C-alpha cells in the first residue's frame with residue numbers, strides 16, 4: 001500500500017510500543033539532544049518556508065527559534081520537520097516532533113480528543129477564497145456550482161462544507177494531500193476556487209504562475225486562531241512554549257527590541273529588568289526550567305513579536321499583511337501578553 | 342508400507358518405534374504439536390500485550406480510542422461518490438464512499454488492463470515485425486516507470502492541459518472533454534425501460550441454454566451450430582429490438598455550460614480518469630508478459646498435433662493453445678490484479694477519494710490512527726482475499742480436467 005499508509009501504520013506502531021514520549025519531560029529530552037525539533041509546513045512563504053539552501057524562515061519558524069533561544073541561548077538550535085496538514089498530528093502524537101509551530105488552528109477537538117494542548121495564538125486568521133479575476137466573481141456568495149481546491153486534513157475542508165451548506169450553494173470539492181498539488185491543480189484550471197486561511201492565500205498567490213490574475217474574495221468564513229500545539233501531559237514544556245510567545249508580545253508592548261535589549265536590560269524599569277532576567281534573586285527562568293536570561297535571549301536573537309511579524313509577513317515583505325487583529329491589544333488588536341512576574 | 346510409517350522408521354532409528362513406548366519428548370508428532378501450541382500462545386500473548394500497551398498509552402496521551410467515532414458526523418464533502426453522501430453523513434458512510442471508489446477503479450482497471458495486456462501480449466508474438474516491436478516498446482516503457490509517475494503523466498501531462506469548461510472539446514452525442522473531466526448525457530429511464538432491461542437478462546439466460554444444447558448436439562451428432570451469431574442476437578439484438586418497439590423509453594439530460602462548469606449530465610473527473618488509465622496501462626505491461634510467457638510455454642508439439650489433425654489456425658488457437666496457456670496465465674494474473682488494487686491507493690496523489698484518502702481525512706480529524714489503520718488493513722485484506730478466492734475458483738474451472 002502507499003507510503004502514507006505505511007507511515008501512518010508506523011506512527012500507530014510507535015504509538016503502541018513506545019508512546020512514553022508523550023508523558024516524558026520533553027524539556028529534558030530536548031536539552032539532552034541539544035536542539036528542539038519543530039513541525040512546520042512544507043512551504044508557506046512568510047510562515048515556514050525553506051530557501052534554496054534549505055534554511056527555514058517565517059513567523060512559525062521564528063517561534064521555534066524563540067523556543068531554542070530560550071532553552072539554549074542559541075536560536076539555531078532548532079531543527080524543522082516539514083509536515084503536510086494530514087501528517088502533522090500523527091507526527092506530534094508519536095513524538096517525532098517536540099512541538100508543532102505550523103499554521104495550526106486551535107479547535108476544541110484538537111485540544112481534547114487528539115490529545116494536544118494549545119494556549120497561545122501567534123497569528124489570528126480566518127478562511128478565505130481565492131479566484132481568478134477573469135471569472136468576474138465579486139463575492140463568495142456567487143460561487144455556487146464552482147469546483148473548489150482544498151487541502152485535506154485541515155479545518156478548511158470542514159469550514160467550506162459548512163459555508164456552502166449554510167448558504168444553500170453547491171460545490172465540487174477537489175481534495176489534495178499536498179499544498180503544492182492543490183496549488184498546481186488550481187493554477188492549471190482544475191478548480192475555480194482555492195480556499196484556505198487568508199494568510200495562506202496571500203502566500204500561495206505569490207507561488208502562482210501569474211499572481212496578479214488572482215484575487216482574494218472579501219468574505220472571511222471562519223475563525224482560525226493559529227498557534228503552537230504540544231502533547232498533553234507535560235505541563236512544564238507547555239508552559240515554556242506558551243511563555244516564549246508572551247515574552248515576545250510583552251517585549252513589543254514594553255518597547256524592547258533586538259536592537260535596544262542590552263540597553264533596556266541595564267537601564268530599564270523594574271518590569272523590564274524582571275523580564276530580561278536582570279532582577280536580583282529572581283527565579284522566573286528556573287521555574288520555567290531554563291536560564292534567567294531566557295527572555296533576553298529570545299528578544300536579542302529573534303526579536304519581539306512586532307519585529308518578527310514585520311520581518312516575515314509585514315507590509316514590507318512580498319506577502320504584505322497589515323497587523324490588523326494581530327496588533328497589540330493596546331493598539332486595537334488581540335495580541336495580549338499576561339504579566340511576567 | 343505407507344509414507345508415514347516410512348518416515349517414522351527413518352526418524353526412529355535411534356529408538357525403534359516398534360517398541361511403542363517412546364517417551365513423549367522424543368515423539369516427533371508430540372513435539373510438533375507442542376511447538377505449534379507454543380507458537381500460537383506466544384503470538385497471542387504478543388498481540389495481547391501490544392493491544393494492552395496501545396490502549397494504555399492512548400489513554401495516557403488522552404487520545405480518543407474505540408470505534409464509536411464511526412457514528413459521528415463526517416463534516417467534509419467528497420467530490421466523487423457512487424452513493425448519496427453529504428457532509429451530514431457519518432464517518433462510516435464516508436468510508437463506504439471511499440471503499441466503493443476503490444472497488445470501482447480497481448474493477449474498471451482490472452478489466453481494461455486485462456484487455457490491453459492480452460492484446461499487447463499477443464502482439465509481441467506477432468509475425469509482423471513492426472507490431473511485435475511496438476508491443477515490446479510498450480511493455481518496456483510502462484513496466485519500468487513507477488505507477489505514480491504514470492498517474493502524474495495522465496493527470497498533469499494530458500488531462501490538465503485540456504481546454505477549460507468554456508472551450509470544451511465537443512465530441513459527438515453531446516459529450517464533452519475538458520480539464521474538469523469527461524461529461525456525457527445522463528440517461529434517464531422512463532416507463533418501459535425496465536422491460537428492455539428484462540429482455541437483456543432473458544437474452545443472457547437464453548444464450549446460455551442454447552449454448553448448452555448446441556454443445557450437446559455437437560457431441561452427439563457432430564453437427565455444428567452458428568452459436569456466436571445466436572448469442573450476439575440474443576444478448577444484444579433482443580433487448581435492442583424490444584427497446585425500439587417500445588419507442589425508445591429513455592430521455593437524456595445533456596451537460597450544459599453553467600457559470601463555472603458544465604452542469605447537468607454525468608461527469609467523470611480527471612482524478613478518476615488519470616488513476617484508471619495509469620493503473621490499466623501500467624498493469625497491462627505486466628499482464629502482456631504473463632500472456633506471452635503463457636502462450637510460449639505451450640509446447641510446439643501441440644500446434645503441430647492440432648495441424649496434423651487438420652485444425653485451421655484460428656481453431657488451433659481457440660481450442661488447443663489458449664486453453665492450455667490460460668492455465669499458466671491465471672495464477673500470476675491474480676497477483677497482478679491484487680497489485681492493481683493496492684496501487685489504487687496512490688489515488689491520494691491526484692485527489693481521488695479512495696478509501697485511503699477518505700480514511701486519511703478521518704484519521705486527521707479524529708486522531709484515531711490505530712483504528713483507521715486497522716480498518717484499512719481489514720479492507721485491503723478482504724479485497725485481496727475475495728479477488729484471490731474468485732481467481733482460484735476460475736483457475737480450478739480452467740485447470741486440466743483429467744479424464
Ligand SMILES: N[C@@H](CCC(=O)N[C@@H](CS)C(=O)NCC(=O)O)C(=O)O
Pocket residue numbers: 041042043044083084085103104105106151153154155156177178179196197200201224226
Ligand atoms: N489552519 C488550518 C489549515 C492549515 C493548513 O494546513 N493550511 C495549508 C494550506 S495554506 C498548509 O499550510 N499547507 C502546507 C503544507 O501542507 O505543507 C488548519 O489548522 O487546519
